[in-house]
Amino acid sequence: MTIAGARKGRPSIVQRLVGRAQARNLSCLIVPGPEVALAHGLDLAAAGMRIAATPRDAAVLVVIGALSRKLDEATAVLYAQMPRPRAVLVLGGPTPSSLPPADVSTDLSQAELIEATGRLQQALAEGAFTASPEDFDASVLQARIEYVCPMHPEVVEDEPGRCPKCGMDLVAREAGAESGATEGMSEHDHNHHHEHHQGHDHNHHDHDHDDGHQQGHAHEHARTEYVCPMHPQVVQDEPGSCPKCGMDLVARVVGADEGAAEMPLKHGDHHDHEHHEHERHQGHDHEHHHEHGQHKHDHGGHDHSGHDHGASGFMSMVEVTKDLPRSADGLAMDWIKVPFGPVFPGLPGGLRLTLTLDGDGVAEGQATSLVGMSAVTEEGAAETxxxxxxxxxxxxxxxxxxxxxxxxxxxxxxxxxxxxxxxxxxxxxxxxxxxxxxxxxxxxxxxxxxxxxxxxxxxxxxxxxxxxxxxxxxxxxxxxxxxxxxxxxxxxxxxxxxxxxxxxxxxxxxxxxxxxxxxxxxxxxxxxxxxxxxxxxxxxxxxxxxxxxxxxxxxxxxxxxxxxxxxxxxxxxxxxxxxxxxxxxxxxxxxxxxxxxxxxxxxxxxxxxxxxxxxSHHIGLVANLVEGRELGDALVAVGSLDLSPWEVIS
Amino acid sequence: MSATQQYLLLLGLMLGTVGVVLCLYGLARSMGPTHGEPGKDVPASAGVLSRDPVWGRYHARYYGYALLFLAFDMEMAYMYPWAVVYKQEGLVALLDMGVFLAILFLGLLYGWSQGALRRQ
Amino acid sequence: MTIAAVLLALMVSAWLLAVIEAWLSTGRLRPVAPLLAGLSHLGRESLLPRKPDRLFFETAPVLLLVVAVLGAAVLPLAPGLVIADLATGALFVNAALAYVLVALIMAGWGPNGAYAMVGGWRFLGQLIAYAMLIVMPITAVAMRAESLLNTAIVASQASLWNIVYQPLGFVLFFIAAMALAFRAPFDLPTAPGELAGGVDAEYTGMRLAVLRLARLVLVITLATATTVFYLGGWHGPLLPPWAWSLIKTLTVAVSMLLAGHYLPRIREADLLSWCWKLGIPLALLNILIVGLMILVVP
Missing domain, CATH: 1.10.645.10 (Cytochrome-c3 Hydrogenase, chain B)
Structure with a gap:
């Protein structure tokens, strides 16, 4: 007898010993959450399990009751992220469709739970290792692969093939990971990305931009605006001095799609690298992938490892950060969108809180329920x-x-x-x-x-x-x-x-x-x-x-x-x-x-x-309560509402 | 034991610790290979697969404190040797360091009054 | 021989601490719990996250363990029972433990995950808060001992322990040591309820085991440091010196755990502002008081 999430390995004496140790040292991740277990009167700690905060730290996935479709998907993700050997314990419901068959399943009562834990321990002790474990896969885990032209980033296809513009072979990349994650690109962080393009522009502003560069880029209508080198938020249409520090404002050219660049949420979405040096081809919109291709193409000797080019150009910080969102203190930083929930130790299970983090502060956030009751309920007998x-x-x-x-x-x-x-x-x-x-x-x-x-x-x-x-x-x-x-x-x-x-x-x-x-x-x-x-x-x-x-x-x-x-x-x-x-x-x-x-x-x-x-009324408060707060404070604020995601009517 | 020997001993201890950890890693590897599966290597984020990279310009909101910290940390480098000879030097040492610390403390008060001591 | 004895003492203390920790969180006293946990980690997969900074990710747990062991190596448990009695011992402890920050930033940056990264940078803020409260009280201790030799510091307390001589320094150092050990209520970088593990989040299997061991050893090192600096080290009646060191160290370590058990996590903003607006002025006052006492009382 083995468990579905057994680890690959020859079951020898040492492996058996380790399996038995694991059976006596269970840590579990509870879906939807520990508060649901307690509401059903289940005490997993009394059954001998430690409650883990993350799937990485858990050996047993405990599923309580029937799950909604969205929570079912989240469960598949959690299960996939647990290191093997991992087991599934289902209490009082069907095995979620995305998971392998439950190793042990039983009803919702403490006595049954304790008995089931015993069975689970036995299964783990005996079957933690197997010679040929089965892969776990679910549709939600698949990354969509798309194919892009290294020269023409606007060419994105679902199938491999050649670029219709230049005939080059398309390169595969994961959809949804726009920057940094692109295959075939050296891995360096965004910071380096910026500096690196920056350096590129500065070093090569007098280079002859070849055909590959020119074609496919509409020369959009451009205008010039004036910014303060020290206070990037000071932007004027006319030359003059900064009202904050008195420095002379510096000209920069803005493309016609500036409006789109003004509402960035995720770095890497917009990288239009306009420069004053670029005035010869004003309003030229470079996509950074394109830039990168250029870079390799023309200047193979250039060091990729992201050394700081900031000093090489005037206004560099303004340029580097000009597309980034601003915090309350005027600093431009990368904002990241981070999911908290549906299965997060500090929040009620089933509640998905998505926070846009600016450092450890919350720029904005919203909450949705993945388990809320739908407004329409079918008819039926009164008792049912x-x-x-x-x-x-x-x-x-x-x-x-x-x-x-x-x-x-x-x-x-x-x-x-x-x-x-x-x-x-x-x-x-x-x-x-x-x-x-x-x-x-x-x-x-x-x-x-x-x-x-x-x-x-x-x-x-x-x-x-x-x-x-x-x-x-x-x-x-x-x-x-x-x-x-x-x-x-x-x-x-x-x-x-x-x-x-x-x-x-x-x-x-x-x-x-x-x-x-x-x-x-x-x-x-x-x-x-x-x-x-x-x-x-x-x-x-x-x-x-x-x-x-x-x-x-x-x-x-x-x-x-x-x-x-x-x-x-x-x-x-x-x-x-x-x-x-x-x-x-x-x-x-x-x-x-x-x-x-x-x-x-x-x-x-x-x-x-x-x-x-x-x-249903309180969940709307979340966006207001978290905005501008420190992360811990934001989570405390959401927690203090005592939201029950089940009671959110969608 | 001379100072050199002591430091060599500490270096040996360091290497020994690294060695022990490497042995443990080797032992763990002998238990079997890691099974590569879809989604497993994506950093865990509460049941949502978020493949987006997170490295970027991080907003360290304690930068006001951090600048003052630099000044204080430098000062501490001087205080250790001073502390050792303090009793020997007596009142002079107290006055010397007292003046230095008073200036530094005024700096702290100034920073405080200018709003450096808060989360930005 | 000395090395083996010190390392043995370190491991035994870490073991006892792990047992007590498990007892506090589960309510069951199981002496084999650490062994079972270690074996479980041995049998679990040690995953490597996608697109990590591999060097940082691998270095962090080892570095944390190394600095904790190095810190313990310069602290005497009994006369002669010290691996290296450096002339700059008290400074060395401080210097070694500064690398805890480096290890945590590496662990935060390495896996390219949001929770870990926030955790790592949070600890930098925590260091800015506690660091002065580690070094300033140690300075006052060195003033009394007229030396940075840890054995001399213990010897200077033969007549009167520093906890009585400079109680203010002890309180500040104890709190700062808890913050340095990043245990609750100062567990901002790992915060299970806020960051789902934070810097620990992406470590599994043997790497996680090393990280957990390193955190235990770190607590023991800090507890030993507190004993040496404030609780008179090995001094005590009847029992042999090493026994006194062990008892005092474990008492300090367990009180650190207990404090976390009965307190909610502190806010980062509060930690910073209390440390700077209250802690540092008090630490300077402590130096002044100790300075005057040394001059007045011969």
Whole structure:
């Protein structure tokens, strides 16, 4: 028996020994994320696995539940990037279609998990090495190869062949890696690229540019502008002196496509190397690949290794950096687009945050959910709808089960039974405690605050299925956590002032809104909650990450009060609705804020639904909260929103 | 042991450590070859294949501190020999270095007042 | 003989530290954990990322291990139990550990990956913050010992440990040493929750094992340095000198780990501004106080 991701090697004694050591030292990467495992009550650490931050550090890929198509693709990438031997453990779902068959699969329960881990260890101990392992491949891993002419970069073909312009053989390169990655080019960084073309231009401005250079380049209309050698952001149409430093402005020629070059995002997209030396052929647009070809062609003796030509020409820094984006301090740097997620240790799994980094600052960013529920839901029997909605919302199943039940019962015209309603309210409050604890654990994971991560995880697992008595008994522990976090040094400095809501913002919900002082809570209007003594509490410390932490801690204690005044939590189950019809609109205060469901029932079948959740509104905040922040601060800000990608309706 | 011998010993230790690491690498290589597969060698970035190169002009936002750091680091080179003879020289040494440090400290305060001590 | 003994002590401390670290993070005490981890790394593929700076990528883990070992080589564990008692020992420790920065920048730049690169450059910012708080307190220690010989520094504390003589220097040095060891709460270059491993991110298999070993040895080296400079080195009643050195070193190393366990990661901006606006003035004050005490108290 071998595992699908076995390593190539002759299984000898040493290999067996190593395999057994690996079996006893498992590290796992969890898809979608550790918070989903905890929401299902799975404790992988207790099953003997270490949770890894990256695929490079993981030996086991743990897949929890069914994955969306996009997450399935991401899983293939993660699996491909794990070093062999690697194993797949699937819990409570089908094996993702892009992965090889699961080595071990089982259901979503802690007992099953521990048993499955045992089987996995045995499989690893025996089958970590095999003489002929199979390759893993998936369509998402393939780089598209395109063919370009070394002389005419505008010639890009999908098939190999000859250049229609000059007849040269086309050269293969990977699509999507425009610069630096081109095959047949020496590998040096962009910096060198720039300097190197720079040097080329300077050294050869008096050279006769041959035909290859001239043809295929439209001589576009050009104009001259004046820039300050010290302050590249100072650009004028007229000669004069710089308003900042008083130096004389220097002329440079701008091509007609300057507009396109003004909005660069990625270096390497635009390299129009205009120079004042080039005035003989004004507005000449060189593509850098072309330049490179020229360079080799004409000046074979030139050193490629990128020595600094900067000193050889006046205005060199201006030239080198003029196409690059500007930071707030006016410096021109390369910006890189970096994906954070969908499976990233500091963020909720399934959330893809793409940040454009300028150094370690975030120039811009946006978040998308790869697992969000689609707005259109097929019709179906009422019971199936309840189940489906509860399963889809991995991080708040009870809340959405309650929401669905409430909406359907209302549509069917059933009156609320006070005893059931109380039990349901207590179940909702219990989930709120567990969910907020889950957020605390996630915060601990993000900040390498191991104690918080472990403490909150333990409490969350205890809370999940506890009855009223057990929950009340946890009060001292929860209170101690509260006090402890207030007193933790560095924590306040880390969170204060991060992720404050933008001014004039509206339509935010749940703890995010309440921390900012807005009394937004549907529980207020609920008679059951009024009987339990609910009263709304809003934050006073402002709507930043620290305020949200305090708000959630406060809500944990408030929910505990409600449960203490109430009854044993009871899981919402759909009452018998018969074959009734009706339209209803219900809402529930989920742990992340108000969720509303509009639903049409026809003869006991759900025919149309419209769901509105808090996270759909909050995800739009991300771009605003991360812009201009330091990377760590940006991630803390996104984390403090407690986004659940499942609850983002697309 | 003479100073030369001591440095030779340290050089030997250095080579020994490198040797041990090379042995470990050799041992690891003997376990079997690395299996080349598509996507495996792309730097891991959270489930998205990002093949774009990242080398470029990096915005080091602490450059204000970095410039002051240069001044302070140079100063420290003088402080070690001074520290060794301090007790011997007594009050004179304290005054000498005190004046030097006071000037340097004023520089720090000036940089601070000009906004050098922040992330740009 | 001396060399073997010192290296053995280093390895034993690193082993114990690894066991305690695993205990803190998993809650289980397994003395074989480091061995199992080492064997696992041995059996895993050691991947090379595409289009790397191969020289930087390969050099970084080795360089980190070499500088950590060299730093430990000049620190005495007992009278005579030191590999090289250099005349410039205290300076040498500082000089060797400056290469930690070089190793991390290499590890960050080498793999051509975004997380690693941000991690590497972040550590340069971290160095700018902590470096002065390493050298300035050492200066005050050397003033008292009238020597840069590490054995002389320990001897100077026979009557009174430096932690009592210059407590301010100890606090600053201890914090700076944690930042130099880039452990939580100063794990900015590796930051699992922010950079998914950062400079560690692209290392796998044996290369990762060497890197992890180097980080452990680095913590031990810094803990030994703290012991030698502030905790009176081998001085102590009853037990033999080497035992005192080991106990003190492990205590310091474990308190470094514990601090990371109970604290969230610091912000880079805060680290820089606190070090420069508070740390450096305090370090200068420490030198002044020590200077006056040396003159006043004969």
């Amino acid at each position: 709808f309840v189940e489906r909605l509860a399963t889809a919302m991995a991080l708040a199943p009870v809340s959405y089960r309650l929401l669905a039940c409430r909406a359907i019962e209302q549509a069917a015209g059933l009156k609320e039974d006070p005893a059931t309603a109380r039990a349901r309210a207590c179940a909702l409050e219990r989930e709120r405690i567990a969910s907020h604890l889950g957020w605390l654990a996630q915060l601990g994971r993000q900040l390498s605050f191991v104690w918080l991560m472990r403490r909150a995880t333990t409490l969350q697992l205890k809370t999940r299925c506890a009855n009223r008595e057990q929950l009340v008994a946890m009060r001292p522990a929860l209170w101690a956590l509260n006090v402890r976090l207030e007193l933790t040094p560095l924590l306040k400095a880390r969170l204060k002032g991060i992720g404050a809501l933008p001014g004039g913002s509206h339509d935010f919900r749940g703890p995010v809104a309440r921390a900012a002082g807005s009394a937004e809570d549907v529980r207020q209007a609920d008679t059951i909650y009024r009987e339990l003594g609910f009263e709304i509490r809003t934050g006073t410390t402002g709507g930043d990450a620290w305020g949200r932490l305090q708000q959630r801690l406060m809500e944990i204690m408030a929910s505990l009060d409600l449960i203490e005044a109430g009854v044993d939590p009871g899981m919402p189950t759909l009452r018998d609705i018969g074959s009734t019809s009706g339209i209803s609109e219900a809402s529930v205060e989920t742990p992340r804020g108000r969720a509303a469901l509009r639903l049409t029932l026809e003869h006991g079948q759900v025919v149309s639904v419209e769901l509105d959740t808090a996270c």
